[in-house]
Amino acid sequence: MTNNDFLLPKSFYLRDDVVQIAKELLGKTLVTRQNGAARKGKIVETEAYRGYDDKACHASNGKRTPRTEVMYREGGCAYVYLCYGIHHLFNVVTNVAGKADAVLIRAVEPLDGDWSDRHPKTKTSNGPGKLSKAMGITMEMNTARLTGENDIWIEDAPDIVGTSIVASTRVGVDYAGEDALLPWRFYICNNDWVSKK
DNA sequence: GGTAGGATTACCT
């Protein structure tokens, strides 16, 4: 399978600080493979979700269901969630087994591969829904490991020096009360692919 | 077994 020197090691995902991981994922490369062709995108927008005490997280307060089960897995898994019946949202599970932390990947900037048939001409917005469509992410990817055994993985990209990273509140989590105010959304400043500025 | 709701987007007025 993937034998790639840039592949992020499992230890990257196993750390305890999901907010830090969300920040570090910015600028790294998300890769999916379909029909043998790799499609690469630079991660430009992420959000951190913490299982332990974050009401915005599906697995908040120790809630454990068949859907959220994957979030309790060892870091390095994909958690794909269908929102509003239409949009697939892609998360990266982090932390050790038993801790339901995850990083939501909200936007990527297209790199290699042919994206012409994946992005409609409308440039009004970019968000997790379009990201999943563009990368071909579906429920099939749910629970897939990102460490090289499957058709989706993340590569290191250390050369984002000088890039401005902005922290802000997360999107669409108003229901989470005071936790909605946490500055756990990170994006790359002045990037056209960020969903919201 | 049935129903309410959601980490959104596109299209209409």
Place this chain on the structure above:
DNA sequence: GGTAATCCTACCC
């Protein structure tokens, strides 16, 4: 700027 589309998950009988 408002709202329809759309379907899986969770929770309550």
